[in-house]
Amino acid sequence: MSELLIAGGTVVTGDHMGPGDVLVRDGRIAAVGPDLQANGVLDRDAFEHQGGRILDASGHWVMPGGIDTHTHLAHPIDRLGITTADDFFSGTVAGACGGVTTIVDFSLQRRGESLIEARDRRLGEIEPDAVIDYSFHTIVTDVRGDVLAEIPVLIEDGLPSFKVYMTYGDKIVHDGGLLGILEVTAAHGGLVYVHCENDCAVTHLIEKHLETGRTGPAFHKSSRPPVVEAEATHRAIMLAGVAKAPLCIAHVTSAGAARHVAEARERGEAVVAETCPQYLVLDDSVYDPDGGFEVAKFVCSPPMRSALHRDALWDALAAGSVQQVSSDHAPFHFRNQKTTGRDNFTRIPNGLPGIETRLPLVFTGGVTTGRLTPQQFVQVTATNPARIFGLHPRKGTLDVGADADVIVVDPDAEVEIDAAGLHSRVDYSPYQGMKVRGFPTWTLSRGEVIVDRGEVTAPRGRGRRAERGPITSEALP
Template sequence: MKKIIKNGTVVTATDQYEADILIENGKVSAIAASLNEDADEVIDAKGAFLFPGGIDPHTHLDMPFGGTMTADDYETGTIAAAYGGTTSIIDFCLTNKGEPLQNAINVWHEKSRDKAVIDYGFHLQLTEVTDDVLNELPGIVENGITSFKVFMAYKNVFQADDETLFKALVTAREQGALVMVHAENGDVIDFLVKDALQKGNTDPIYHALTRPPEAEGEATGRAAELTGLADSQLYVVHVTCQEAVEKIAAAREKGYRVWGETCPQYLTLDQSYLAKPDFEGAKYVWSPPLREKHNQDLLWKALKNGQLQTIGSDQCSFNFNGQKDLGKDDFTKIPNGGPIIEDRFSVMFSEGVKKGRISINEFVDMVSTRTAKLFGLFPEKGTIAVGSDADIVIFDPNAERTISASTHHMNVDYSAFEGMKVTGEPISVLSRGEFVIRDKQFVGKPGSGQFLKRKRFNSNLQLSEEKATQ
C-alpha cells in the first residue's frame, strides 16, 4: 500500500525543508518537492512538521519494584508513547544473580508479546559478570541486545560493584556493546538513608536529601574513569545536576567515549516538589531525585553545547493511590519512578524549541537521531530518508494544550506535569508506514510493534558529533 504525505515540512537532525514523502512497504521510498504518482492514500500535512518518530532510550514497563509492579505494561505504555510522538522504545530487562541471562530475556519477550503497538528493544541489566555471563553475552549481542545496564545504586537490590562495572566495560569493548550506568554512590546513599530514618525523618523530601548531587557526581566520575581505563564506551542515564555534567564534560575533553542523557522532568521540575504537603511529594520520588532549580539552566546549556546528548523519559509509573502510598510512613518504601513517556516529545519541543533553548534540528537529534546512532538503530530509525523506516510524526507546532492526568493515556492516576501548558502536539503518528495515532485517536493494534534487533555499537557514527564538540 502506497501513501503520500503532502505539503509538510520535513525536519531532521540536520535539515528542514518542504517536501512530499512517499511510503511503500513500511519504508520511505521517495522524498521530493512534489510527488504526483498514484497512491492508495494521500495525507495532507499542510502547516505541520514531519519529524522522525521519537526514540525513547529509557523506559521501565511491566517492571517489578519494591513489592509492586509498574502501572503501565507494554500495551498501555506503548500506546501512551505513540500518543506522545514516540515510535520506538528501548526497555530495561532486569536479571537475577545466578540465573542464565536468557531466562530474563525470555521473560521480557513474554511481557511484550502481543502487547506493544510500536517497535521496541531491550537493554540488559548486569548484576554480575561471571564466567557463565561472559559465555552468554556474545550470543546475546549477536541477537540484537547491544547495550548493558549497570546500577551503581540501590544497595542490596540492583547495585553492582566496581569490578562488575569494569568487566562489563571490557566486555562491551570486545563485543561492540554500549554500557549504561545509573550513576549514584549507593554505599554513601545507604548510610545517609539509615541515618535519616534513625532520626525520624520519613517524609518524601528526605528521598532527595539522602541522595545528594555529590553522590551522583562522584559515581559519574568514577564510571567515566573506568571507561577510559578499559578503552570502552559509556552512556550515563538520567543526568540531573552540575556535579555529574562536569564529570562527563571532563571525560569527553580527555577523549573518553562517554555520553550523557537527561530527562524532561529534570529540565522542568525541581526538588521543592518533593516537599509538597499531604504526602503529595511522593508523586515526584524517583532516582536520582529532582534537584535544586538552578540545575535546570545548567542542563539546558549542557544539551546545547553537546555535553549531554539525548533525552530519555525514565518512564516508571506507579499510582499515587495504592502504590506510592506504600511509603506513607517511610520514604524508602515509596516506589521510585514517574509517568513521563507520553510527554517527553511535547515538553522538549515546547520548553526547548519554542523557548529558544535549542534549535529544531537539535531537538530532533536529542529525541530521536542520536539515540538511533548510539544504540544501533540508524539509519533505519532516527531520520526521514529514502530507505528508512516510515516512522513519522505529523506535528502541529502551534497547538496549545495543558497536560493533565484527566486527558493522558498512561495507566496511572496522576501526571508529573499536571497543569503545565505546552505548545506543539503530535496529530498523527505512523510506525513503519501504518497509522498508530490518527487525528489524535489511537488506531493501532496491540502486538503490531516489532522487536528491534539492534546493531553493535559503532563509534564511527559518533565522529562528526564528537568533532563538533571539541
C-alpha cells in the same frame, strides 16, 4: 504495494529543516523533498487512483518518530512486591500518542538467573502487547564468569546494551563487576548504560535520615544530593577509561555530572549521556517539606535538582555534551503504590510517568523557548538515541530506506496536560496543568498511521522487535 504521501509540511530532521513532502512505500521512506509532484518524483493523480493515502501536513512539522530508550513497562520492583502501572500495551499506546515510535525497555536478570533466561522471559511479555517497535537493554545484576560469557551472545542477537546500577539494593553492581562488563562490551561491540550514584553515601545518608525521624517523602531529596551522582559519574567514566570502553550515562541531573561527561568528551573519550524531561522542566521545589504525602508523586532517583542544575542541563543539551532525552517512564499509581512508603520514604517506589509527555515537554521547553533548534529537538529525541543504541540508520531519520516512523506535529497547537486525558494507566501526571505544544496530530509506525488526531488505531501486538547492530565508539554522537 501500499503508499502514503505526507504532503505540504515542513520536514525537520537532525540536520535539515524546510518545506517538503514525504513519500512512504511499503513501510519505508521512499522519497523526501520539496513538492514531489512538481519535481517529477510523483504523479499525484495516478497515486490517488491507485488508492494511495494522503495526509495534508500543511502547517505541520514532519519529523522522525521519537525514540525512547529508557522505559520501565511491566517492570517489577521485587523489594516492594510492586510492578509498574503500565504493561507493554498501555505503555506503548501512551508512547504512540506522545509521538514515540520505538522504545528500548529493559530485561532484568535476577540473581542466579542467566541473561538469556531473562531475555526470553522478557520477549514473552512484550511480543503480545507492544503496538510500536521495541528492543531492550539487559540489566545485569549478578556478574559471574558464565554471565560475562553471555554478553557477546546477546550482542550478536541484536541486544547490544547492558544496564548497570551502581546503587539500588538488590540490583547493585560494584566497581569490579562494572569493570568486567565494560571489558567484555568493549571487546564485542556492546555499550554499558549506567545509573550513577555513590551507594555508600546514599546508604549512609538514608540511615542518618531514618535514625533522626526524617521519614517523609520530602527527605528523599537530601538523601541523594548532587555530589553523590557527580562522584559516581566520574568513577564510571574513569572505569570505562581503564577498559577503553564506550559508556552511556543514564539520567544526568546535575551540573557536576554533566561537566564530567563534557570533560571526558573533550579528552576524546567515547562517553555519551542522557537526561530526562523531569530534570529539565521541574526543579527541587517539588520536594516541599509542607507538601504532605503528595510529594511522593515526585520521588525518583536521582531526584530533581535546583534551577541552577536544570539550566545547566539545557545548556549541555544545546552544546551537545548531553546527547539525548529519554523519559525514564516508571509509572507507579499514587494510590496503593506510592503509598507503600507513607511512613518511610525509602519504601516509596522510585519513578515518574513520562513516556507520553516527553516529546511535548522537550518541544515546549526547548524549541518554543528557543533553547534548542528544531533540528536539535530531533537529534535529542530521535536521531541520537538511534545512533547511541544501534538502531541507526533504520530508525531516527527520514532518509530514504529508513523505516517510515514519522510524526506530524502542529507546532502551534497547545494542549493542557491532564492525567485523565493521557493513555498511561497511572493515576496522576507530574505535569498536571502544564500547557505544552508538540503532541502529534499523526503518528506513523512503519508507514501505518497508528494515532490519527488523538485516536489510537494500532492493534495490540503489531510492534516488532527492532533490529540493532553492534555499537562502536566511532558511531556515537
